[in-house]
Amino acid sequence: MPAAASRIADRDRLRALAGERYRNDHQLSGPWNETIETILSHRSVRHYLPNPVPGEAIELAVAAAQSAPSSSNLQAWSVVCVEDGERRRRLNAVAGNQRQIAQAPLLLVWLADLARPRKIATQAGATAEGLDYVESFLLGVIDAALAAQNAVVALESLGLGTCYIGAIRNDPEAVARELALPDGVFPVFGLTVGYPDPAVPAGVKPRLPQTSVLYRERYQDGAPADDLSGYNHVLRSFQTEQNIPLIDWTDQVRNRVGTVEALKGRHLLGEVARKLGFRLK
Incomplete structure (x- = not known):
């Protein structure tokens, strides 16, 4: 493809990806590639075919996970692969x-692993004793999150x-016993992880405008009011398309963080982590 035509194709594909992700007039520029396509096309899949995940795909995903950055190269994470139906x-x-x-x-199941x-x-x-502090617990959690996200892109x-x-964190002690x-x-x-059911396609969930999350040089307190009201409208359109309950994003945030009860037992995670061997000084 000639260079000019390639640039036009890149621009058009990025415009389509931005349209799905933001549903506003925000445009992305620059070269397109398959990695960017995969990342910007991410969607949570909740309907799967029964086909098993090939072993080689799992190993490739773990290799991708191990290619993520790791603080001081401690590699303080592990993952348990659960395929048994009863255990799941x-x-x-x-x-x-x-x-x-x-x-x-x-x-x-992704693990912060200080054991x-x-x-060693x-x-x-x-x-x-350096493992007995909150810093080391955070290090393990961050390492696990970075590894998992690399695996998601690969999968x-x-x-x-x-x-x-x-919700695995609803009862970490029960999970620890099971695993x-x-x-x-x-x-x-x-x-x-699984093959998406084509009969129930998952849409790309819109995100907040970049003006709500991207700051230059210094943080600016609070998202613009127009951003929040506009995003409420955009998300309701997505919810209608996906046939899921309608709720404004601002209401969803309030409901999720407004009370201790909304944490579904996870307000006890500090205490539970100590029971699982973390001192958290």
Whole structure:
């Protein structure tokens, strides 16, 4: 394809991707490539075919996860691959019996893993007391999140669908028992994986305008009011298309953070983490 025609094609594809992601007049410029296409086309998939996820796809996803940055190269994360139907059913009970966990042939449980570095340090005669602080717990959680997101991009590039499951944290102790996690290992979230059911297509969920999240040089307090009202309208259009309950995003935020009850037991995570071997000084 001639260079001029290629630039026009790139511009048109980026315009289409931005249109799906923002549903406003925001335009993206620059070269298009398949990596950008995969990332900007991300959508949470909650309806799956029963086909198993190939073992080679899992290994490629883990290789992608291990290619993510890791603080001080401690690699303080692990992942448990759950394919057994009964085990997924028990984990799903923790997560509130979600449709996507019941349907997906694979559930990945991503872990902040300080057990491995502790064992290495103590076997070498160190106290490993540096792992007893909130910083180290955060390090493990961040490492797990970066690894998982790399895996998501890889899986989606292979035609698979995914959905993060934060409700794994509803009862981390039950998850730890089910997965035989040692002290110092914390289940951060789950991730369902499978082939999307073409009969129930998932849409690209619109996000806030960039003017609400992108600041130059210094933070500016609060999103513009027009951004929030406009985003409420955009998200309601998406909800209508996807045949899901209508709710303004600002109401959703208020409902999610407005009360302790809305946390569904996760207000106790500090206490639970200590029970699972994290001192959190």
